[in-house]
Amino acid sequence: MSKHREPIKTSLNRKESILRKLKELGTNREISAGELADLLKLDRANVSRLLNQLWREGKVSKRTGRPVLFTAAGGEHPLPGRATLDRLLGRDGSLKNVVHQGRAALLYPPHGMHILLLGETGVGKSMLAECLHRYAIEVKKLADDAPFVIFNCADYTNNPQLLLGQLFGVHQGAFTGAREQKGMVEKAHGGILFLDEVHRLPAEGQEMLFTLIDKGIFRRLGESETERNAQVLLIAATTEDPDSGLLRTFKRRIPMVIRIPPLRERSVEERYQLVLHFFKEEAIRLGKEIRVSPNTIRALLHYPCLNNIGQLKTDIQLTCAKVYADFVSAKKERIQIHSSDLPTDAKEGLLLSKGSQKTVDLHDSLYLFHPRQAEILFAVAPEDPSPSIYKKIEKRYSELKSRGLQEEELHSLMAIDIENYFTQYFKRMNRKLGKGNLAKMVHPDMIQLTEEIVRYAEAKLNTKLSKKVMQGLALHIQTSIQRIENGKTIINPQLNHVRRMYKEEFGVALDCIKTIEEKTGVDIPIDEAGFLTMFFVLDDIDAEETEENVHILVISHGNGGATAMAEVTRELLGTESPVAIDMPLHMDPREIYELTKSHLKKHASQKGVLLMVDMGSLMAFGEMLEGELGVPIETIPMVSTPHVLEATRKSILGYSLEQLVEDIKQLTLFESNPPLKNGGNKENMRAIVTVCSSGHGDPCAIQKVLTKNLRFDPAGLEIIPLEIADRKELERKLLHLKQSRPIVCIVSDFSLRMDLWQFHPDEVISLNAIERIQHLIDTEEAYDKMADTLQHHLLHADPSQVVPDVKTCFEKLQQRLKISVPTKDLIGVVLHACCMVDRLLAGDSSVIFKNKEKYIRSHPSLYTTTRNVLSTLENAYRIQLSDDEICYMMSFFDSSKRTTP
């Protein structure tokens, strides 16, 4: 492809000359790239490329097919899909017959055949009539200025006289005060008269119409002598049952009956196209970009749309209008539509979609409808947890700079950072895109472009780039272009360093940049080449090491025991982990040790390794391997399938090695292994902090009083005495402590401005506060032991799983919402959520939250966050949370309702 590349300047000139030529040819002349290339004596490939550029800029229209035909775009961008029969959505599917019949009717010599259109309300009868009109003009069956007159027979049902007058015209004096007046029939002369709801035509009118049909003549109202001629092609439309008496007479006169199928008879794929099309139309109408969530599309695909396409369109318009209003009144930053914005009926579609057999593969990310770009784009999901490389680099750069580092130092640091980032990036990519999900996240055009670039780079650098480079690059380029289009900058502080270090790759990257520019029409700064270079350079990173979760390895004695456990787990969870090593009895443990070591060398993750073994020498492996390999390794002995299952499940959820060990042990109550290193894990222990400053005796005294008078589990609670004389310092310390472990309460005579239960030392010494503190401890312990409590209550979920999962989820939610719910309230919420999971597993989703739409609308960000965080539960238990359930959850965490304890 570099062979053909000319300097950008000439290609600009060529672009102009192509456009000029197209304009000369006029907007009605469609031409292929090949023909145009011949006309202009240019290279065909170049012309094709430039045409596509022009098309992307909205300067030319293109009609897909073979060959692709181009025309200069008219001043106004036409609403797509309305112009001709060929652009009719579904022309190859459910409307194939319709198109075929319509075309046949129009082409029928000499003047075409009248048409009777049948179909329910909203199937698109008017739209088809319009299309037929346009088509007739295109094929020169009608003159360019042939009229298209619409007359709705239902408009004058109460006044047949007026109706007939409107339709056929009025002769002066036909009735009192009647003036000479032209009718619709005359106005439609030489063109098409579209009679909608023709069954509403009174008997008299029918007669007159039949005369027109049979003989091509009519009379104005009140005329008796004169007969007028009209060359009119009739398209009559009705929603009536085609077998009704009236229609039988009609059908005799109008043999060409076209039935448009209702929406429910059309394929989901077609409906999908329609939905996309209508959003696109709205984007053009508003002249603004519209973003639409995949769930919105999903709902629109499946709700019972009684009034067919018409309703579908109206519902989409209403939704856009509503969101646009929010946007104009600055309630929203952009026009972004979520399923909660849909009309109530349509929202139901989301529920219905689950049971539906017929589905379309939707994209995971937001759909982006741009008023000028013809294609629908896919935005990267807004909640993507991995920050883009740019943000990361910008942040890091300014961070380093503010520390006053020397340029040289700064650069070498940045080099390390960027390489790290890319390594991480690949890892994340690999995980995300495990099974060909690339097409869901990246626009197909982008994939194609990337493939082209990769091929080019491979040829130039004489190397083979792996698939992950391809994937990473595709996503990266998409992000870059979006960033540039949004007016953000791209800075690569490493540009010079990269250029010097990887001369050859950098050169290739520069070429690739040009290709991207040409394909997308976006100007790309040279800094981007620095990033591309990294993709080519860093390919040899060990991609296997992508697991960011704890790596689980099952080893047991005997043939196939470990393998069986691992297999069951993999099958049940649908994962690729864990890995198993069998130790046949005759095998030397040393051999197994070496085998394990070489496996872990390749696969151990930074988060650590969990060895799940059965007995004997295997139990000692962990410690030895840890020393040799330098990764944290924990061992769980007496492994069984439930253990492996649980450990794997939790490792996927991202549990840390420590958490895993803790949880797995609880599952079995095995305490055979001495507890964790470093003298036990205080991380999760609750704390009561006692502080003393000024003559109220020492804090240890208070600690003693508490220990003596309170009942609590010493493994779960620690009383920490602090000696601090300054309130600010105390607040700082407490804040720090609070981050790592829950604080039950604090005993201090400082008045603290913190969200904590606080008691005065006097209250403690006089024992007045003991009962209240005991109450707090009981609450906390009840919270800890919730799983035990629920053991016999939940029918479908295992409390030892649900409770911790729910708790983790809520911790995350509180973090995200930046609120802290006191345990005493949280306990109820957790119970509620556990019951909810259990209930949903049983298939009961009957919960109803009153006025949820209103509630959701008034708390959009709370809703989004709650939904997002709770999706972990949805995935883990394969359940779906309705908006009602979410609303209840929201109500618990709604900070506006919370008061500090």
Place this chain on the structure above:
Amino acid sequence: MNILLCCASGMSTSLLVSRMEQAAQEKGVKAKIWAVSADEVNNHLKDADVLLVGPQIRYKLPQLKKAADQQGIPVDVINPADYGRVDGKKVLEFALNLI
């Protein structure tokens, strides 16, 4: 006596209901105990002698108190520890003490 329990959707409290019924039976107390969602409380208050509220909707207490006061029945939030343990006996006692 009639004990009305109220939580968010009336579903998680139903656990507690069965425990309390059990406790009532053991104690020989004749009690009708049932759980409803916060939205429905008003329709049930007239049949209740006491209203107990789940801790997760503590924030609704003022509102519920108003409604309960009109009917002249006592209302309070269930002790979270008892709630968390689904301790039917304790909650029943709590209810009895309120009346």
